[in-house]
Amino acid sequence: MAEPNDRRDRTARRLWPALALPGTFWLIALFLVPVYAVMAVAFSGTINIFGEPVPAWNPLDWQFATFNKVISDSVSGPYQQVWIRTAIYSFWALLISMVVGYPVAYYTARLAGKRRGLVLALILAPWWINYITRMLAWVNLLQDDGYVNKALGIFGVAPISWLSGNSYTVVMALAYGYLPYFIIPLFASLDRIDPRLLEASRDLGVGAVGTFLRVTLPLSKMGLITALVITALPMAGDYYTNTLVSGSPNTNMVGNLIELFLLQGPSKNFGAALVLLLSLVLLFFMAYYLILTQRASREAAR
């Protein structure tokens, strides 16, 4: 029996890596290599006759002139304003997400009672509805003669032109767009809190506010951070929300610059350098989130 057993184990040992191979190969060819291509284009030193950068595949050929120019333009130059605007818009949109999202997640996880299934389904619904469709819905409402201005007209407010370079509209649209992605991870973490801990806190004489501040909030800290990271990452690279609800260069975010350089002009090296810079800025958050998920999956495996 020992001999076939050995063979069996050997096949099994080879089987699992063989199964993982195609997917791993796919992700190397279509994720890692593309990321390297961004670097090759960003660090390209030669421009062909069409004015497009020739990617420098060999790291020894890398030229950092474009990248340095993009950095200096971002620190104190024409892009500075765009980076600051991206940060400010994201900050306000995240703040709104937190103020609205936390109570909603808390209510759904703890207090919805017998309506819990319904509330959860309604909160999940916008998550699965196409983002562009959700923006389209607001574009309809915010037209000059749309429902929003009509509703404001009842109170005697003059029609507001919402859709032409209005930063409030962009911030509200970002908050509206990303709130579902904020609420869900927060809900998941609040849902995991053992209700007995809250009861213990109450039994020991701590009031509702104290229980929230000393028990619920610390226990949901991880969920809150996850929610912030999950929403901040796509928000920082968003360009479509801006195009749809504003369309004015006065509200341009970093994503708009990237899209402009990569898809609408020949200066792809500038676009690639901006992608790289944005990734570097976001790398900390990405790494943090990755470590969190890895830890969670290790705990699940245990």
Add this chain to the structure above:
Amino acid sequence: MTNTHVPVRAEAAPIRKWVPPWRNPWRRPYVLSAITWLYILWSLLPLLIAVQFSFNDGRSRSTWQGFSTQWYCCAEGSVGEDPSLLLALENSLILGVATVLVATPLGVMLAMGLTRWRSRSSKVANGIALVPLVTPEIVVGSALYLVMVNLYQFVPLGRPAMLLGHVTFSVSYVLVIVRSRLLSIGGDYEEAARDLGASPLQAIRTILIPLLMPSIFASAMIVFATSLDDFVVSQFLFGDASNITVPVKLYNAVRAAPTPALNALASLLLVGSFLALILAYVGLRARRRGARSPLEDLADYG
């Protein structure tokens, strides 16, 4: 001794006739429930209005002119009559089905391989597989675009490039969903099959695949819905108008020449992804009738 104690106790425990609502932990959470329902209204009402206007009997997207199905078919410029809208719908559906057919087997194999194969290289591969989940879409989109244009020139922009892109971000979803199921069923069933004389491949085919079927099905449906809804990767890779997908079409047309036909197209997209999700929900419900609802599982797959 007893004489001194009695009055003290009477003083310390006075009978409270009225408790202010904020001190009563069992009061109904009116404020939180109001915030939650207002949020649900805010998040879904605009979409209901957008769907309503897809049935408008006129060209306006802001003034209701009566009910009609003309924007689905067959007024001029309706979904049924405008070839560019029909094409977008067709492209989206084909791309969604193709993505499911490639990404699901790839992801399932990767999940089995990475979960059962325990070594240092599997940890590295697992890390690579999770990075696409945390990378901002604009980085994924622009990286894929740059690699297709500069290195994989044999892959034309359009349907082939979009398929490669959609599979790349979908593989990670399948991996996460199937892996969690694999971890929860453990290795005992396969081991039993192997001890009874099954070869490793037989054990996978007769034991593991049937056990995983509900989550494979659910992940296929989720992949279909995300492919249908994807905007950023498609916009970077669609090439020219003949390969346009519904979200890209909506994005390009919203500010250009909007008629209720766009609302009709968006509503059809909505129906498509919701059908896929209802099927995913059914699949997850078949999976286990435990304490957690499938809605909560869907919430975890964020």
